[in-house]
Amino acid sequence: MTPQAPPSGGTPEPRQRTTVGTPVPEVVVEAQQLVKTHSSLGRRGLLKYLGVGTVALAAGGAVLSQLSTEDPQALASAMNDLGDGLTMLGTNGGLTVSWYAQGKDTMQHWCDIFGIELTWIDGQGDSNKQRASLDSAATRPWDLAGITPATAGTIVDPVNKIAAGGAGVFEMTSNIGGPDDTVDVLTSITQSSYEMGYQVAKLLFESVGGTGTVINTRGMPGGTDESGRYEGFHAALGEYPGMQLLAEDFARWDRSRSQELWQSYLTRFPNISVGYFQNDDMAFGALNAIDNAGRTGIKVGGADGMPDAISAVVDGRMLATARHSSCQIHSLPVILGVAWKLGAITTIPERVDVIGPVVTKNNSASVAFLQEAGVFYA
Template sequence: MKKVLSMMMVLLLFVGMLAGCTSNTAPTETKEPEALKMGLVVSTLNNPFFVTLKDGAEAKAKEIGAELIVLDSQNDPAKELANVEDLVTKKVAAILINPTDSDAVGSAIKLANEAKIPVITLDRGANAGEVVTHIASDNVAGGKMAGKFIVDKLGGSGKAVELEGIAGTSAARDRGQGFNEAVNGTGIEVVAKQTADFDRTKGLSVMENILQAQPEINAVFAHNDEMALGALKAIEASGREIMVVGFDATDDAVKAVEEGKLAATVAQQPDKIGSLGVEMADKVLKGESVDSFVPVDLKLVTK
């Protein structure tokens, strides 16, 4: 009997040891790491250029496995500030912003600075707040490119109109600067200069008024393709022959160039601007250094 009891105790001890080993080697449940979360604040998604910029950013975010929250400011600085507040609340790791206005965006950037969230500006710069890098085309060089094209096509003399973008944006300021540097000292006279807010409908109405006021116009330089296409429509309706040069190389503009309606457009690469924004943000978050300005190449598109 004692022998039987001893054997049972040994058996129980052995079973217990097996159970202990099993519990020690059982796989533990692991959590999937959270995706890196970034925010992209776009001045307006009512412009094909910025839609392409957004697409480039989203493609790069998908490639690196990051989550990208895209918010539309609808060309309203107040909405822009609210969008950044929303991203700060969501605790994104980085904010990419395409400013509605280079001055007004300062408040939104400072808000992100206070939350220790790195900020990258795209296409348009900021005049206040701390930005780790700015990614854009050289807009001054692009304006010069357009101005030189007009000077060459007109043989160095003629009357030109400049349709300006949203006042206060770095893109409007720089493109205008480059254009005027190119035509100054030549026989080209800028007979009218008026803002149309980068908008096609406003480009149409502003150009209609200029056509009524100016009996002689040989060329129009618009700070973006949307205004250029609006101006082109007004010119076609008037029956006058006027050369129009745009900026951005949107699909509609390139098609108009191919059809011989638009003389030229300065090509940016908005998809690359958006893609580089996400790429630079990823580098910053990994502790890598980035340049304060990352330029994106330009070229002139003609028929």
């Protein structure tokens, strides 16, 4: 990181090192010197001087306090109260889905770091309930909002009212509006659902030699996360003419619905080679049905890369899953939002893309660690 020139009235002192021989990261030293020589700047000045990197680094406040040799309490305070006094509204599809629940926990974690007051609305998988709650929320002022619709096109009016009230609105992972809607958002934070569908489906088809039968279990209709995975799956299917599609139905991201569907599939179809699932929760519902029926040999792949799915890949119950980074998608509205609100950044691209790997035994420990409570990073 290359910091901006220091404000007039002081020159940073020589860089400090810890007495135990552990190098202090450069940005930490800059923060130390800034706290010492320019404490009158306040949080806005601190942020503008050090840049947006300071915002992301605030997550390490406790670690930084341990590394620091000069006034660690002042440093931690300077780094961790950037969002003090700000309010944020968060909502996504529904907390009964593990990916959405992890997203809520992630946003709360990062809001706590920055001292932001978070109000959460549970979408409950019900567009009408989410709309009613957002209509009420839109009557109050907010500084920031991170929003995923339960169903696309159902919450456009309250979201635009929230933005008109001065909030920086971040669309998360799926389109808020329909094809003809205009939604006032700072940016859309998303990950390629097409790639998730394509890569995992391709691995599944390869695992059976490109010949066999497949069932595609879909999520919630209407969103770009569902449609992208659908398109990716079918693009891969088109490359394997030896694969026969037996069925594809919506289980709406729900484990129980998927289990019910798969109970019927296992009765109807004596031979099923592969099951592709648009999220891991639905994959586990199907695995319950498969185990209860005593069926073996069905290759299963999913998306989201949640901890239980990572363990299933390691244990061989699932062939593969793709990490859909709930942590990045739900933390960036907080990190970028603070930087935008305090003026460290003034423009954000129309879309901010995050990435997540296909989970294998080789990278499983890393993917699991980076989404643990207290990390909530990837």
